[in-house]
Amino acid sequence: MKTAIFYFSGTGNNLYVGRKIAEGLGGAKVYPFKEILKGEITIQTFDRILFCVPSYYSHVPNFVQKIIQTIEFERTQKIYSIVVCGGNRGHAIEDLRDVISKSNGCVCGEYMVMLPGNYILSYGGLPRIVVQVERFFADKKIKRIVKAIVHNNARMLNRPGLFYRKSDEPRLKKAISEFATIGAHFTVSNECVGCGTCVNVCPVNNIAMSNRKPTFGQECQQCMACIQWCPARAIDYEGKASARKRYHHPEITVKDIRKEKL
Numbered sequence: 272m273k274t275a276i277f278y279f280s281g282t283g284n285n286l287y288v289g290r291k292i293a294e295g296l297g298g299a300k301v302y303p304f305k306e307i308l309k310g311e312i313t314i315q316t317f318d319r320i321l322f323c324v325p326s327y328y329s330h331v332p333n334f335v336q337k338i339i340q341t342i343e344f345e346r347t348q349k350i351y352s353i354v355v356c357g358g359n360r361g362h363a364i365e366d367l368r369d370v371i372s373k374s375n376g377c378v379c380g381e382y383m384v385m386l387p388g389n390y391i392l393s394y395g396g397l398p399r400i401v402v403q404v405e406r407f408f409a410d411k412k413i414k415r416i417v418k419a420i421v422h423n424n425a426r427m428l429n430r431p432g433l434f435y436r437k438s439d440e441p442r443l444k445k446a447i448s449e450f451a452t453i454g455a456h457f458t459v460s461n462e463c464v465g466c467g468t469c470v471n472v473c474p475v476n477n478i479a480m481s482n483r484k485p486t487f488g489q490e491c492q493q494c495m496a497c498i499q500w501c502p503a504r505a506i507d508y509e510g511k512a513s514a515r516k517r518y519h520h521p522e523i524t525v526k527d528i529r530k531e532k533l
Contacts, residue, residue, distance in 0.1 A: 273316065274299035277307065278323040279335050279474060281494025283523025284386040285355045288413060289323040292353070295417030305474060307338050314342050319349045319420075320376075322367060325494070326354050327390075327450075328443045329361020329435050332492040334475050336370045344376030351380040351420060357388025360432040361443070380425025382416050383432070384409050387518055389495050392453075392508055395515030402521065453508060454491020457498075459484055463505035469497035471529045500525050 276299050278289040286301075293299035299321075306312055314320065324335050331354075344350065352367040354360045360383045368378050386409050387397045396402075419425050431437075454477060465483030477490040478497060485497070485506070498506045499517050507513050519528075 272318045274319040274321070275312070275314070275317040276301045276321040276323060277304050278302075279304045279325060279332060279494075280323075280523075280528060281325075281472070281474060281492075281496035282389045282499045282518060283520035283528055284389070285323040285325055286527060287520045287523055288353060288355050288384050288386070288409070289321070291410065291413045292321060292323070292417055292420075295414065296420065303474060304335055304338050305476075307341070315345050315348075317348065319351070320344075321351045321353060321420075322371075323353045323355060324363070324367065326356040326360045326363035326432075327493055328446050329359060329363065329432070329439070330443065330447060331363045331366040331370075332494070333447070333450075334490070334492050336366060339367075339370045339374055342374045342376070344371065344374050346375065346377065348376065349380075350376050350378050351382070351425065352378055353382045353384060353416065355384045355386055356432075357390075358385055359434040360428075361435040362431050362440075364428045365431065378427075380420060381428040382412075382426070383428065384412050384416075386520065389499060389518050390493070391495050391498055391512045391515050391517070392493075393511075396518035402518075406521070450493045451489045451491050454493065455487050455489055457487050457491075457506055457508050460503075460505045460507065462503040463501075464503050466502065468500055468502060468525060469506060472496040472500045472525065496528065500528070 276289045278285040280286040289301045293301050354363045364381050469485045470478045475490050477488045478485050
């Protein structure tokens, strides 16, 4: 069965999950979401499609939803959703189900995988032992997901995440609406060496170099890739990240996450 796995990842969690599932399924191709925009991938040629995406403020990134809206699925395709988050998937599964349905697709399996969160504007990286424990249980969950898919025994997650409250929705939507504004006001210290790592890891092409310093556009999804991967710790927002521990998945390198230009 020809299988494609599409991921959106800032610090490597979703890329890691996508790769592990591909290993378990055998022969699956793993692509970043931005590859769809190039028009070189014919989605309809795949029998099975998996989406590995994060939950940001209880929702799927707008960038991901916009890309899925451009796809016209075949009704015969088997589609699976995997939300990777630090503990609260919120409404992300429902987001994926809705946008896929509007593109003529039908989701036949939904899953959640927990890995350490990365929103450094609110908290720093977790202790190493916690990261190891979460990875251990994530690996076990990934094996169960692969087994369920292989044996056509997929499950559906018919309720929002445990910590999601509908009464929080106005606050969540307001925060999401401010993502671009926050990203456009990231600051760069004199520690910046002009290496361009931030440009290369941004999954939505929101960063450019000007006079050997990064400048930020209005499409930020708050994936935190630029802050987390900066080798000089030069990128910040209102001093919130400067003293906090950085995080990326321990098995994902900056070369793994580096993007190609669209």
